[in-house]
Each structure stands twice: as structure tokens, then as C-alpha cells.
Amino acid sequence: MVQLVAGDLNLVNAVILDRMQSQIPLIPELAGHLIAGGGKRMRPMLTLASARLLGYSGNRHHRLAAAVEFIHTATLLHDDVVDGSDLRRGKRTANLIWGNPASVLVGDFLFSRSFELMVEDGSLKVLKILSNASAVIAEGEVNQLTAARRIDIGEERYLDIIGAKTAALFAAACRIAAVVAERPEAEEAALDAYGRNLGIAFQLVDDAIDYVSDAGTMGKDAGDDFREGKATLPVILAYARGSAEDRVFWKAAMEGHRASDEDFAHAVSLIRSSHAVDDTLARARHYGQRAIDALGGFAGGAAKDAMVEAVEFAVARAY
Amino acid sequence: MVQLVAGDLNLVNAVILDRMQSQIPLIPELAGHLIAGGGKRMRPMLTLASARLLGYSGNRHHRLAAAVEFIHTATLLHDDVVDGSDLRRGKRTANLIWGNPASVLVGDFLFSRSFELMVEDGSLKVLKILSNASAVIAEGEVNQLTAARRIDIGEERYLDIIGAKTAALFAAACRIAAVVAERPEAEEAALDAYGRNLGIAFQLVDDAIDYVSDAGTMGKDAGDDFREGKATLPVILAYARGSAEDRVFWKAAMEGHRASDEDFAHAVSLIRSSHAVDDTLARARHYGQRAIDALGGFAGGAAKDAMVEAVEFAVARAY
Numbered sequence: 001m002v003q004l005v006a007g008d009l010n011l012v013n014a015v016i017l018d019r020m021q022s023q024i025p026l027i028p029e030l031a032g033h034l035i036a037g038g039g040k041r042m043r044p045m046l047t048l049a050s051a052r053l054l055g056y057s058g059n060r061h062h063r064l065a066a067a068v069e070f071i072h073t074a075t076l077l078h079d080d081v082v083d084g085s086d087l088r089r090g091k092r093t094a095n096l097i098w099g100n101p102a103s104v105l106v107g108d109f110l111f112s113r114s115f116e117l118m119v120e121d122g123s124l125k126v127l128k129i130l131s132n133a134s135a136v137i138a139e140g141e142v143n144q145l146t147a148a149r150r151i152d153i154g155e156e157r158y159l160d161i162i163g164a165k166t167a168a169l170f171a172a173a174c175r176i177a178a179v180v181a182e183r184p185e186a187e188e189a190a191l192d193a194y195g196r197n198l199g200i201a202f203q204l205v206d207d208a209i210d211y212v213s214d215a216g217t218m219g220k221d222a223g224d225d226f227r228e229g230k231a232t233l234p235v236i237l238a239y240a241r242g243s244a245e246d247r248v249f250w251k252a253a254m255e256g257h258r259a260s261d262e263d264f265a266h267a268v269s270l271i272r273s274s275h276a277v278d279d280t281l282a283r284a285r286h287y288g289q290r291a292i293d294a295l296g297g298f299a300g301g302a303a304k305d306a307m308v309e310a311v312e313f314a315v316a317r318a319y
Numbered sequence: 320m321v322q323l324v325a326g327d328l329n330l331v332n333a334v335i336l337d338r339m340q341s342q343i344p345l346i347p348e349l350a351g352h353l354i355a356g357g358g359k360r361m362r363p364m365l366t367l368a369s370a371r372l373l374g375y376s377g378n379r380h381h382r383l384a385a386a387v388e389f390i391h392t393a394t395l396l397h398d399d400v401v402d403g404s405d406l407r408r409g410k411r412t413a414n415l416i417w418g419n420p421a422s423v424l425v426g427d428f429l430f431s432r433s434f435e436l437m438v439e440d441g442s443l444k445v446l447k448i449l450s451n452a453s454a455v456i457a458e459g460e461v462n463q464l465t466a467a468r469r470i471d472i473g474e475e476r477y478l479d480i481i482g483a484k485t486a487a488l489f490a491a492a493c494r495i496a497a498v499v500a501e502r503p504e505a506e507e508a509a510l511d512a513y514g515r516n517l518g519i520a521f522q523l524v525d526d527a528i529d530y531v532s533d534a535g536t537m538g539k540d541a542g543d544d545f546r547e548g549k550a551t552l553p554v555i556l557a558y559a560r561g562s563a564e565d566r567v568f569w570k571a572a573m574e575g576h577r578a579s580d581e582d583f584a585h586a587v588s589l590i591r592s593s594h595a596v597d598d599t600l601a602r603a604r605h606y607g608q609r610a611i612d613a614l615g616g617f618a619g620g621a622a623k624d625a626m627v628e629a630v631e632f633a634v635a636r637a638y
Contacts, residue, residue: 024461078427082420101401101464104423108397109457111427115434115450124441131434138428142343145420 004306005048008062012044015066019113030094030106034073037091043173044069046198049310050177050191053295053303060180063117064126068173070114071134075141075169077107082145083228126176133172140164149229151247151254155236159200162207167199190294194307197291202314204284207232208277209318211268223264229254233283235267237276246270281318288315323625324367327381331363334385338432349413349425353392356410362492363388365517368629369496369510372614372622379499382436383445387492389433390453394460394488396426401464402547445495452491459483468548470566470573474555478519481526486518509613513626516610521633523603526551527596528637530587542583548573552602554586556595565589600637607634 002009020031044065051061079085080093081100087093095103111134118127144161147153174195178188210225211234225232231239231254239250252258253267271277288311298304321328339350363384370380398404399412400419406412414422430453437446463480466472493514497507529544530553544551550558550573558569571577572586590596607630617623 022458022461024458024465026461026465027458074427078423081423100419102461104397104400105457105460105464108394108430109454109461111430112450112454112457115446116454119443119447119450122443124438124443127434127446128438131431131438135428135431135435138424138431139341139343139346141424142341142345142421142428145424146343146345 001045001049001306001310004052004302005045008048008052008065009041009045011059011062012041012048012065012069015063015117016069019066019070019117020110022109026098026102027106027109030077030098030102031073031110033091033094033097034076034088035069037089039069039073039089041069042202043072043169045310046170046173046195047177049303049307050174050194051181053191053298053301053307054177054181054183054187056177056181058180060121060123061177063121064176064180065173067114067117067121067130068169068176070110070117071130071137072169074107074111074114075137077103077110079141081107082141083224085224121180123179125179129172129175129179133168136164136168140166140168144230147231149254149256151231151235151239151251153231153236155233158231158233158236162200162203163196166203167196170199170202171196187297190297193294194291197287197294198311198314201284201287201291201311204233204280204287205314205318208234208280208284210234211271211277212318223267226253226264226267227256227259229256233280234271234276237279238267238271238274241274241276242270277318281315284315288312320364320368320625320629323371323621324364327367327371327384328360328364330378330381331360331367331384331388334382334436335388338385338389338436339429341428345417345421346425346428349396349417349421350392350429352410352413352416353395353407354388356408358388358392358408360388361521362391362488364629365489365492365514366496368622368626369493369513370500372510372617372620372626373496373500373502373506375496375500377499379440379442380496382440383495383499384492386433386436386440386449387488387495389429389436390449390456391488393426393430393433394456396422396429398460400426401460402543404543440499442498444498448491448494448498452487455483455487459485459487463549466550468573468575470550470554470558470570472550472555474552477550477552477555481519481522482515485522486515489518489521490515506616509616512613513610516606516613517630517633520603520606520610520630523552523599523606524633524637527553527599527603529553530590530596531637542586545572545583545586546575546578548575552599553590553595556598557586557590557593560593560595561589596637600634603634607631 016035021028047061047065047068077094080088080095081103085093086096118130140161144165171192174191175188178191210222239247253263291311292308295304295307335354340347366380366384366387396413399407399414400422404412405415437449459480463484490511493510494507497510529541558566572582610630611627614623614626
């Protein structure tokens with residue numbers, strides 16, 4: 001997908017760099033740290049690839065892809081404040097460097113700026129899709145916050161959370177391409193389904209990696225979720241399948257009473273013996289396959305191939 | 320103004336209560352604490368009064384006034400996180416009760432919801448006005464943050480800050496009434512000027528009150544600005560007019576080295592002897608008069624009387 005949209009992505013990056021400017025120097029400084037700092041631009045790439053799939057030949061999608069990336073960046077800034085994170089994409093987080101207040105306010109600025117970009121485009125339908133996605137993301141983040149440090153949330157609520165906090169923006173990023181290309185509702189829905197399932201698969205793999213990788217390969221600290229008491233699917237499965245003794249451990253761990261390196265090593269061994277990572281990845285393949293099948297109605301070609309490959313790559317990341 | 324718009328305001332409150340709901344219980348719980356907690360609804364009242372002034376007979380302004388209040392509420396939630404405040408409108412702040420993460424995320428939700436309300440209304444012009452105001456507010460907040468604990472910011476930068484963080488939304492709240500009433504650009508501009516000047520006057524008085532009042536009458540802790548190192552106009556004037564010794568005191572105070580009750584009492588005495596509060600209030604009267612004169616082109620009547628009285632009341636609050 002990177003090759004397919006490389007030219008378009010340069011134009012999107014130009015919009016991003018232009019529109020993150022402000023007379024207040026701290027804004028481009030802080031925003032640039034995150035925006036220039038090795039992000040994969042996955043969401044804007046989804047808008048660009050979807051537009052390519054539909055044979056769209058205009059340029060409205062460049063500005064809208066930048067709006068999508070601004071929403072994502074605002075979310076990351078606020079996430080890192082909420083989680084108290086100190087490492088993102090292998091770099092120190094903005095909140096660590098400039099403090100929580102600056103991260104909150106620059107996030108607000110980028111969020112407002114994303115709506116300004118949408119208003120310039122002028123499609124109320126796009127505005128509706130992305131304002132709704134933004135509200136759903138915030139709801140998902142609050143849902144995740146109220147689930148923090150609880151071992152008993154279960155797979156369904158976990159799926160609600162990642163469906164909102166991650167998959168909603170993937171879905172919207174794809175769907176808006178069908179709006180600018182003026183395609184029928186069925187194609188909008190198909191692209192929405194592609195993005196949504198890809199987003200769920202992507203987040204499942206991300207959550208699995210936290211129990212198999214290290215900071216060098218994933219750009220964040222391995223065991224972060226564990227130490228923050230986030231009951232992601234690997235933990236939910238290991239808990240559901242564990243002995244009474246294991247469950248005592250998991251409960252204490254999620255509550256923050258088992259945060260040492262030895263505790264994390266024990267967690268990884270429990271997850272391995274219960275096949276919880278393997279099965280989290282199997283779930284990811286399920287959603288990945290649904291994403292691929294959602295593209296069934298579109299004609300084959302370079303764009304479709306790239307979108308299928310993007311799913312396969314996302315699902316295979318953990319191996 | 321309260322009497323003039325009481326009926327409309329009930330309808331706006333119904334929209335607010337309806338649209339702050341969510342399947343995630345923490346959202347209405349936290350939002351309701353602030354929204355139900357004694358806010359004056361000044362900004363939505365400005366939209367309602369402006370619509371009345373223009374003889375608008377539709378109902379679009381109810382939803383939009385709710386959107387304005389959501390933007391304001393989101394800003395307050397984030398402000399209290401940024402400032403670490405523990406008291407607002409005489410009640411404990413949301414961040415004190417539910418923590419900073421919840422306040423950040425529920426603020427994001429309300430902000431997204433405000434755009435959903437605007438999209439439902441369907442006016443791109445209103446969306447442009449309010450998305451721009453939101454970006455300007457965020458810029459103003461960052462500007463204020465980077466000015467924190469500095470005594471040397473000067474009156475011009477202070478006016479830039481309050482023009483952005485406070486007056487921009489007052490202006491937008493009034494201006495959108497002219498858009499829904501489909502009035503000419505000149506009337507939009509006049510209402511914008513009314514709101515902007517009223518907003519500046521309002522903030523000047525607020526900043527003056529911090530040096531003359533106590534928590535009982537203003538619903539926040541007297542001396543908050545002083546202890547947070549915010550160089551508001553009373554401080555800027557007292558510093559500019561002070562002796563070398565006074566300036567040493569003010570610099571140390573803004574940097575956080577003079578935060579005792581005795582230090583605050585000394586600050587109040589310096590501000591009194593330099594007439595800094597009196598002259599801050601004189602500045603407020605200047606902007607208040609400009610707000611009143613901005614209404615000169617509109618026909619007299621109950622709405623205009625109420626809008627003039629609102630200015631007079633805002634300016635007289637400190638006495």
C-alpha cells in the first residue's frame with residue numbers, strides 16, 4: 001500500500017505540514033514531534049488507497065486524509081496523557097517533553113483544525129462521518145478508562161472498546177473515499193467494513209505484541225499494557241482458561257500489585273501455556289479475512305491487491 | 320437577558336441533557352456534574368438573545384446554542400486539567416473527583432458531540448465559524464500556557480490571549496444567530512463585534528475579581544491566578560507602575576516563590592496602591608461600551624435592551 005499511494009501521500013504530508021502551523025510556536029513544535037516522528041500514516045493511506053480502488057481522479061481526498069491524520073494525532077496526544085506514557089514510536093512522548101497541559105491543548109488544536117479542513121472540503125456527509133467517528137473514539141476511550149485495572153471485562157466489552165477506539169477511524173477513513181468519489185451507499189458500506197475489520201485485526205495484533213516483543217521492535221515498552229492494568233484479549237483469554245491460582249495472579253496484576261519484571265515474565269509464561277497470544281492472533285486473522293472479503297465486490301487491480309496485502313501484513317506483524 | 324430567553328433556554332437545556340447521554344455511564348455523570356452545576360449558560364444565551372434581536376422565528380438556534388455550550392464545557396474540563404484546579408463555580412472540579420484522564424476524554428466527547436450537532440443543523444457557514452473559533456480557543460490556551468509564570472508578557476499579549484481563549488467563542492455564539500436568521504454580512508459582523516468586546520470585558524472583570532473577592536462570591540479561590548503565576552492585567556499594570564522593589568516581588572511571585580497568604584495580601588496592596596484593579600475595570604468599561612455601540616444599527620426593543628443590560632451587568636460585577 002505504501003508504494004501505491006506514495007505520490008498522493010506526499011501531497012497529504014504537505015497539507016499536514018502546512019496546516020499544523022500556528023503563530024504560537026509551541027503548536028507546530030509539539031505537533032511536529034509526533035507527526036514527523038515516524039508515524040506510518042496508516043489512516044490517511046487507507047483513504048488514499050480506497051480512493052484509488054474507486055478510480056477517483058480528483059484531489060479532495062488529500063485534504064480529508066490530512067484531517068483524518070489530525071484526528072488520529074490529537075487522539076494519540078491525549079492517549080499518552082491518559083496513560084502517562086513516556087515512549088511512543090521509539091521516541092519520548094510529547095507529554096514527557098512538554099508536559100501534560102501542552103499535550104492536551106495542542107491535541108485540542110489539531111482536532112479543531114481537522115474540522116476546519118473538513119469544512120473547507122464542504123461535504124456535510126464527510127463531516128457527519130468523521131464527527132461521529134470522533135465521538136465514538138472518545139466514548140471508546142472512556143469505556144477503556146472505566147475498564148482499567150479490571151480483569152473481569154470479558155471479550156465482548158474488549159471488542160466494543162477496540163471497535164470504538166481504533167476501528168471507528170479506520171472505517172471512517174475508508175468510507176469517506178466513497179463519499180468524495182460519489183459512489184453508491186453499498187460501496188461506502190463495503191469500504192467501512194474493510195476498514196473496521198482491518199482496524200480490529202490491527203489492534204488485536206498490537207495487543208498480542210505487547211506480550212511477545214520488546215521496545216526495540218515495537219516502538220513502545222513491552223509489558224506496557226500489563227503494567228497499566230489493561231485487560232487486553234491475551235489477558236482475558238489466559239484468565240478465562242487459567243486455574244484458580246492463575247486467576248488470583250491476573251486479578252492482582254491488573255490491580256497493579258504484580259508489576260515487576262518477574263511478574264511480567266510469569267504473565268508471558270501463563271499466556272504462552274494457555275495459547276492466549278496464538279488465539280488472539282487467530283481472532284485477528286478472522287477479522288482480517290472479513291476485511292479482505294468486504295472488498296469482494298470491487299474489481300481487481302493494483303489498488304485491491306495493495307489493500308489485501310495491507311491486511312495480510314497487519315495480521316502477520318507479530319510473527 | 321435571562322428573562323428574555325428563559326423559554327428558549329429551557330429548550331436548549333433539553334438538547335444539552337439529551338445529547339450528553341452515552342452508553343458509557345461515566346460520560347453523562349461527569350458532564351452532568353459540570354453542565355448541571357450552576358453554569359450561567361452565558362454563551363448559549365448570547366446566541367438566543369442575538370436571534371431574538373434579529374426577529375428570528377425558527378428553532379435551529381436551540382441546537383446550535385447547545386453546540387456552543389458543549390464547546391465551552393469541553394474547554395472548561397480541559398482548562399481545569401491544565402490548571403490543576405480543584406474548585407469551579409463553588410464545586411469540586413471534575414478532575415478532582417474523577418481524575419484528569421476522565422476529564423480529558425469526556426471533554427473530547429463533548430467537543431465531538433458539538434460538531435455532530437452542527438452537522439445535524441447542516442450549515443457549513445456555522446461549521447466554519449465554530450470550527451475556527453475552536454482552533455482559536457486552543458491557540459489562545461497554548462499561548463496562555465507558554466506565558467505562564469512570566470511577568471514580562473505585557474498588555475498586548477494579554478489581550479491576544481483573552482481575545483482567543485474567551486472572546487472568540489462569545490463572538491461566534493452571537494455571529495451564528497445572524498447566519499441562521501440569514502442576515503447580511505454587516506449584521507453578522509456587528510454581532511461578532513458585540514460578542515467579542517463583551518467577552519474581553521467579561522474576562523477583564525473576571526481577572527480583576529481575582530484580586531478583590533473571595534471564594535464565597537466568585538465560586539473559585541481568590542488568588543488562584545496569583546498562585547498559578549498568571550500575569551493578568553491587574554498584575555501587568557501593577558508591575559509596569561511599580562518600583563524596582565515591587566518588580567522584584569512580582570517576578571518572584573509569578574515564578575511561584577511568593578505563594579503564601581501574606582504574599583497574596585501584599586500583592587493585593589500593591590495592586591490597590593497602583594490602581595491596577597480600578598484601571599483594569601476601566602479597560603473593561605471601554606470594551607463594554609464598544610460592545611454596546613456595536614448594536615447601534617439594530618432597532619430598539621426588549622432584545623436590544625437585554626443585550627445592553629448584559630454588558631452593563633458584566634462590567635459592574637466587581638463592584
